[in-house]
Amino acid sequence: MENLSALNKEDLKKRLQRYLDELEELEEERSFVLKQTGLHLPGHTVKKYEAEIQALKESIERVRGEINLRK
Numbered sequence: 001m002e003n004l005s006a007l008n009k010e011d012l013k014k015r016l017q018r019y020l021d022e023l024e025e026l027e028e029e030r031s032f033v034l035k036q037t038g039l040h041l042p043g044h045t046v047k048k049y050e051a052e053i054q055a056l057k058e059s060i061e062r063v064r065g066e067i068n069l070r071k
Contacts, residue, residue, distance in 0.1 A: 004066040012070075016063045023056045 004012065030049040
């Protein structure tokens with residue numbers, strides 16, 4: 001886990017935006033991949049996407065929490 005308290009507010013906002021962008025891209029990729037007809041995906045592929053999305057959401061919440069502490 002990263003030490004968010006060492007970052008200034010501007011860096012936190014940049015990191016938050018980066019995480020939000022990554023989450024959007026990952027969700028779009030997952031949607032595209034899972035909607036491919038005729039393509040069989042192993043179960044671990046779906047679980048991998050879910051784990052990555054969950055990790056990003058947790059990171060987003062940690063950064064938002066740190067930003068809120070500084071208001």
